[in-house]
Amino acid sequence: MNRLAAAIFLAVVCSGCPHRIEFGPEGPIDDPEKLFSLVSQAQANLITIQGDAKLHVSTPQGSGTLSMFLAISRPGLLHMETFDFFNRPVAALVSDGQRFGLYQTExxxxxxxxxxxxxxSRFLPVVLPSEELVAVMLGQVPFIPAERKTLELDRGEGVYVLKLFRGSVTQTLQVHTKFYRVVRSEVRGVPGYDLAFGNFKQEGAALFPKEVKLIAQAAETELRLRYSDVALNAPPDLTLYELAPPEGARVVEVDAKGREVSPAPASPSPGPPGS
Structure with a gap:
């Protein structure tokens, strides 16, 4: 067999080889409840993130990329600033979990x-509660309340496949065999979204995906968040979550649906006694 033929043969053979699997300190796991507990613990190790990112949005109406500065802290603290191509501020959104404020420079x-x-969720084409949005941006998966669970080892992909079931709803989780972090989540049987995580970075006890992808198939929408220079689990700077409007800005009150609320009419001043 000449060298070219040998190289082609090896490439074909190796393309079908299963991934080399590294297991964590627990060794191979076959109990779905145990793995689910380890996954939950691994996700809980990350509490805050602060730094720069790019958000790419793809929808049927079009696509585009925004530069962002983010400061996020569980359970529901959000600070997001967006910038244009020339790095000029466009908008800033802040939430303390109870109230939100959005400043638009234009x-x-x-x-x-x-x-x-x-x-x-005003920066996004999908609507998520603040705690769920924070979790996703921290690379964490919201789980369905499962009635039962199953577990398999996919040697071809080199991941655990943990399935959660609740009635006709299923959630399939691909889990890293060493670090117990979810690398992909797919929910079926109810309107929802899929998640994929990649380019993991380890800092102390926390393992963090620098790439987060959210796919909402029903809406034909995909979000890709790519972190660049970030700090993990630093004490949150609470001043970033203050809700005061900038001096001179026009202030607009909105309701829970984002609709502008008309100012309440001023109460008439009481007349003189006996009038």
């Missing part, structure tokens, strides 16, 4: 109101 307008899913 129009010098500050919107404020309850931290409802519609309000905290």
């Amino acid at each position: 129009g010098n307008t500050f919107y404020q109101g309850p931290a409802s899913p519609e309000n905290v």
